[in-house]
Amino acid sequence: MKLIFDAHLDLSMNALEWNRDFRKEINQIRALEVGMTDLPDRGKGVVSFPAMRKGNIGLCTATLIARFVKPDNKLPGWNSPEQAWAQTQGQLAWYRAMEAEGQLVQINNKNQLETHLVAWEQEASQTPIGYLLSLEGADSILSIDHLNKMYDEGLRAIGPAHYGPGTYAFGTDSTGGIGQKGKMLLKEIAALNLILDVTHLCDQSFWDTMGVYNGPLWASHSNVRSLVPNERQLNDDQIRELLGRNAVIGMAFDAWMMIPEWKRGITNPKTSGLHLEIIVNHIDHICQLAGNADHVMIGSDLDGGFGKEQCPVDIDTIADLQKLDSILQRRGYSENDIENIFNKNGLRFLLKNLPA
Numbered sequence: 636m637k638l639i640f641d642a643h644l645d646l647s648m649n650a651l652e653w654n655r656d657f658r659k660e661i662n663q664i665r666a667l668e669v670g671m672t673d674l675p676d677r678g679k680g681v682v683s684f685p686a687m688r689k690g691n692i693g694l695c696t697a698t699l700i701a702r703f704v705k706p707d708n709k710l711p712g713w714n715s716p717e718q719a720w721a722q723t724q725g726q727l728a729w730y731r732a733m734e735a736e737g738q739l740v741q742i743n744n745k746n747q748l749e750t751h752l753v754a755w756e757q758e759a760s761q762t763p764i765g766y767l768l769s770l771e772g773a774d775s776i777l778s779i780d781h782l783n784k785m786y787d788e789g790l791r792a793i794g795p796a797h798y799g800p801g802t803y804a805f806g807t808d809s810t811g812g813i814g815q816k817g818k819m820l821l822k823e824i825a826a827l828n829l830i831l832d833v834t835h836l837c838d839q840s841f842w843d844t845m846g847v848y849n850g851p852l853w854a855s856h857s858n859v860r861s862l863v864p865n866e867r868q869l870n871d872d873q874i875r876e877l878l879g880r881n882a883v884i885g886m887a888f889d890a891w892m893m894i895p896e897w898k899r900g901i902t903n904p905k906t907s908g909l910h911l912e913i914i915v916n917h918i919d920h921i922c923q924l925a926g927n928a929d930h931v932m933i934g935s936d937l938d939g940g941f942g943k944e945q946c947p948v949d950i951d952t953i954a955d956l957q958k959l960d961s962i963l964q965r966r967g968y969s970e971n972d973i974e975n976i977f978n979k980n981g982l983r984f985l986l987k988n989l990p991a
Contacts, residue, residue: 636690636691637691637957637960637974637977638691638693638752638755638978639691639692639693639694639933639956639957639977639978640692640693640932640977640978640981641694641695641696641933641934641937641956642695642696642855642856642885642933642934642981643695643696643698643834643855643856643887643934643935644682644695644697644698644935644936644937644938644939645697645700645936645940646682646695646697646698646730646766647697647698647727647729648698648700648726649682651722651725651726651729653674653938655683655938657682657683657684657738658684658738659685660683660685661680661682661686661951661952664683665678665679665680668680675900675941675944675945676938676940676942676943676944676945678942679942679943679944680938680942680943681937681938681946681950681951681952681953682937682952683952683953684764686954687953688759688760688764689952689954690952690953690955690956691759691957692764692953692954693752693755693759693762693764694742694748694752694755694764694765694766694978695764695766695767696766696767696768696769696792696855696934697730697766697767697769698768698770698771699726699727699768699769699770699771699775700723700726700772701720701722701726701772701774701775702719702772702774702797702799703715703716703719703801704799705800710799712774716774716802717777719774720775720776720781722775723785727768727788730766734763737763738763739763739764739765739766740762740764740765741765741766741767741789742765742767742985743789743791743989743990744990744991745986745989745990745991746991748765748982751765752982767791767792767985768788768789768790768792769791769792769793769794769830770785770790770792770793771794771797771834771835772794772795772797772835773793773794773796773802773803773804774797774801774802774803776803779819779820779823782824783823783827786829790829791829791989792830792831792832792853793824793829793830793832794831794833794835794836795813795817795820795831795836795844796835796837796840797835798835802816803816803817803820804817804836804837804843805839805840806835806836807835807837807866807867808837808866809837810837810838810839811837812839812840812843813840813843813844817840817843817844818847821847822847824848825848825849825850828851828988829850829851830851830852830853830988831848831850831853832852832853832855833854833857833873833877833882834854834855834856834857834885837866838870838873841873845876851984851988852880853877853882853883853884853885853984854869854877854882854883854884854934855885855934856885856886856887856935856936857869857885857887857934858886858892858917859874859916859917859920859921861920862920863892863893863895864895865891865895868892869884871924874924875924877930878930881930881984882930882984883930883931883980883981883984884921884930884931884932884934885934885935885981886914886918886935887936888911888914888935888936888946888947888950889936889939889941889945889946890902890907890909890941890947891945893909893913893914893917893947894907894908894909894913897945899945904944904946904948909946909948910948911947911950911955911958911959911962912962912966913947914959915959915966918931918963918976919966928968928972928980929975929980931975931976932976932978932980932981933959933976933977933981935953935956937950937953938953959973959976959977960973960977963976
C-alpha cells in the first residue's frame, strides 16, 4: 500500500468547530452526531486518525482557518481580525495537544521530513502522523509581526484568501486585486520562503499575485475549470503558469469541484454517478498540459465542511483514497506515475522548499 501525502486537511477546524475527536474510529464519531442537525455533514464524516493510518496517509498539510467578515459580508466568520487570530491560536493548541499525546508530529524542515519518512516506512503503526502547518486565508494575520510569530510556530504554507473579500486578497466568489496590504504580505511570505497557496484566489488576485511574487507556490486543493466551469477551479492559463513555476496541484474530492452543476443538499453522489474515477479526468487534464505526471498530488479537503453527502460514493472513509491506485492503473498510469501522484511530487516540492 503506497504512502499518501494529503496536501489539504482541515483537522483542527473539525476538532474545535465540529467537536470531533479524531482519535476515535469513524463509526464512533458518526454515532456521537446522530440526531444533530446544525451542519449538513453531521454523522457523515470520513476522516479520523485511525482511518488515516488504515489508508497509509502518513503525512498531510493540516490547516488553521478563521475568516474575518466585515459587517456587510454575509459569509460565516469572525467579526474582528483579533477574534480570528484567537481562533487560530486555539486550533494551534489542539495540534500541540495531539503532538504531546503522540498522535501527530509537526514537520518544519527537510531534516524532520526525511526522518519522519524513514520512521513511517519502518514502523508506521508506532509513528505519529506527520503534518505541515498551513494557514487557509490570512485574515487572522494582524500584522507582519504576527506572521513571523506563526512562522516561529512552524507555519510553512499560507493562502492569502478563502471565500469572499479578505484583508489581503479576494477569494472564491468575489472579485478584486491584492492591493498594498496584499503586496506587503506577499513580500514577507517570500522573505520567509513560506509556500504560497494560490488555492481560493479569485482570478484578478491570482494574476496580481503572479505579477509580484517569485517564491515557492502550490495549489493545495484546486481542480480543473474546463471540466467544472467555476472560478473556484484553475483555468488552463493558470495551470500553465503554475507548471512554469514548478508548482504542484492537489486534487480535491468535494463533489461540486469534481462534476459540473452540483447542487448542495440536492444532488446525490450515487444518482449523479460521482465516483473516484472522475478525479482522474482532472488529473489527466493537468498531465496532458504538463506532458508528464510530475505536477499533480492529492489535496483531498475531505471533511472540509462536507462529508459523505458531498464526496464520491466509493469513499466511506479517507482510507478509500487508496482505491485510486487501481483506478490509475486501469487508466494507463505507470507505477512511477502513481507514486508521483500519491506522494513523490509533493515530497520533492517540500524537500526543495522547506528550510534545511
